[in-house]
Structures are given as C-alpha cells and as structure tokens.
Amino acid sequence: MSQGLFYDYWRSSAGWRVRIGLALKGFPGAGGFAGPEGFSRIAVNLAPAISEQSGEAWRAINPQGRVPALVLAQDPPVLLTQSLAILEWLDEIRPRPAFLPADPTGRAAARAFALSIACDIHPLNNVSVLSFLRRQFMADDAAISAWCQEWLRIGLGPLEENLRRRGYQSGFIFGEAPGFAEICLIPQLYNARRFQLDLAPFPLLGEVEAACLSLPAFADTAPERQPDAPPAQ
Template sequence: MSGLVLHNYFRSSASIRLRAALNLKGLDYSYAAHHLRKGENRSQAYLVINPQGLVPALELDDGKVLTQSLAIAEYLDEIHPAPPLLPKTPLDRARVRALAYAIACEIHPVNNLRVLNHLRTVFGVDDPKISAWYRHWVGETFAPLETMLAGDTRTGRFCHGDEPGLADLCLFAQVVNNRRFDFDMKPFATIRRIYQNCLAMPAFANAMPEAQIDAE
C-alpha cells in the first residue's frame, strides 16, 4: 500500500491511535495537519474530505477516504494482517474490542475538544472545572479497566498477550492525553506498565504528539 494521506492533529488522541497503528504495520503515509483549535478541520476543503470535520481520516491512494480511528485500524488489519491488531479467536477478539471501546466509547466522547469547548463557551465552565470534568470521566473508566486488565490471565506485557494490539492503541493514546490534565496515574499500576511497554516501542514513541511536524 502506498500513497496514504493521514489527515490528523498532533494532539488528537484518536490521531495518536492511528499513527501508532500505521507505524506498527510499517505503512508509510503523508502527514496532513489540521489544527483543531484554529478550526482548520471545519474548512470547506476538509469537509469535502470528511463531512464530520473530525480527525483522523485516512485518504487511500485511489482517493477513497476512511474515517473513525478504530474502523480505519481494523481496515488496515484486514488488508495488512501482520502484525495483527486482533487475536485469532472470536472470544479473544471480543475481549480486545471491549477494552478498546471502554476508552474510545466511554472516555473519549465526553472528553474530546469539541465537548470541552462547548462546556466552556455555552455553559461558562472555567478551566479548573474543565480539568476536573476530564479527570472524573477518565477515572470512571480507568478504575474498572485496571481491574479488568489486572484480573485476567490473558493480560501480558500488553492488554492481551505479549504483543500490542487494538486495545493498546487506545490505552496508549489516552494515557498520553491524560498528561495535559494532571490525571493521577498512580492507582493504575497495570495500565502504567502497559503504557511504558508501548512507549518503549518505536511505533508508539514515534506517534507521540511531540514527535509530529505540527507539534507546538
């Protein structure tokens, strides 16, 4: 596969997930930056690419555009299966998806930039309360997620076994994003350990916000 264009933003956790997935797969891509805080994702040019105005979006070499980070990651896994992002058995795949969705569907939707901006601009919520909101919703999921990971023998160096997969993409990106809101990671030993194992791999380290060309 060649000619991929990744439309993303350096700090977006969904973009971090997909950068790590592309890196794990060894896929080259062109980096198209869209500054969310400046509203570049709402430009007419970008809305033609992704009518939702969200990042990331992956433009294929034939011009087709894929949206939603986990849908794109699973597409990549289907057409470029090594190394796999999902395990072999239906039961194990369901576990990995559940771990991934716990972050992508429970934490991310209430803590993404447009929600936080809406709280600030429409309801007058100040920055300390915005941060408290963010930390609350991370904690609501990280506490049970820690239990689920620590209490299951299928958890290895990573969320499922000793190789990273779909759930690790989400966990890694979420922990990276937590840094900006001073979320206390001390109670989450298993999550911290998995994050460190991810960070030790170039595929994840090179997906970090500060490693991107649009980093500020």
C-alpha cells in the first residue's frame, strides 16, 4: 500500500514544488511517485475548458479545487493542501535532507525567499486570474503578457538583489543543498520563460537554476516530463 494519493497537474508550478520536495526527500518514482513507499500521482486537469467538468468531483475532495494536494492513506484519509504547507510537513516527517537552515534567522530568510515567490509572484500569474482578466477586462494576449511580466520583474528583481547582498556566487542559496528557496524559484523561472520574460537581468538566479537542474529531483520532475503533459511537438 502506498503512502497515499498525490493530486497534481503537469503545468502547475505549485505542483512542481511538491514533486521536487517528494523527490528530494526520497519518495520513489519520479513522475509517478508510486510504489509501496511513494504516493500514487493523479493528474487533475486545470485547463479552463476542462476544469468546469472535472472540477466538481475534485472539489468534493478538496473544496479549494486546486492542486497540488496529498491524501494520506490513513483512516480516515487526511487531506493536505497548499504546496508550502505540504513542504513543511515533508520536512517535519522526514527531516533529512533539510529544506531549511538550522538557525531561526536563516530559516526565516529561506522562508521569506520562498514566500516572495509563492505570495507575491505566483498568485498573479495563476490561470484563474488570467481567465478573469480576459473575461472582465477584455485582456488580449499582449495585455496578459504585460501583466505577467510586470509581476515577474517586480518580484524577481529583489530576489536577485537579495542574492547579491548575501554575496552569492554559485551553487545553492542557503547551504549545501537545495531547500524551500530553490523549490519555489525553479518552477517560477520556468513560468517566466513561458511568459517570454527576458531573464538576462537575473544572472544570479540563473546560477541557482543551473545548480538545481543538474539534479534529478528538479530535472525529472519538470512539467514536460509528467505523464499528463501533451506530447512534445
């Protein structure tokens, strides 16, 4: 029997955070995370046209209707939602490798880095927000792109400055291994490219990305590697 179910969507960057977290903590089965010690991955399609139909069944399980979520195989089953809450949970039940530094101010800095992405960038580029902009404000593709780029620029600039101030040169940000900061950053940089943001002004963030993508926990969990991703064209 597996640990439970992992509800995910290939393109969800919050979903990718949890995929990285599960992989870093050694839950088996990249992509599927199945097997007796892993989670069985269930794809939930969040594309606007489809989510209208599949949404009902999914909301019966998770009232928010969002992914990612875990359903732990306990009696009764336990629903865990919100990617950062799931990552904190993973770090508590399986402390090694640690996702956060050991000292409280280091932990606060790493969490703040992650939250700057999770609270100040990602929610604004969410599919439901972009749909609302198209519907209510008649936003066309150019306006959507400008919107996304605005929040990416405003958000990534201070993170680049953060790395500069802490004398970052290469490798991971808060120690010898990737943690909360990298787990949130890499999917966000992927999204930035999707929205055609020029990443040249963020060379230090690019260094972090290169260090992370050399690891299977990041590379094998990428959106296009998921079984529900459309075939490459």
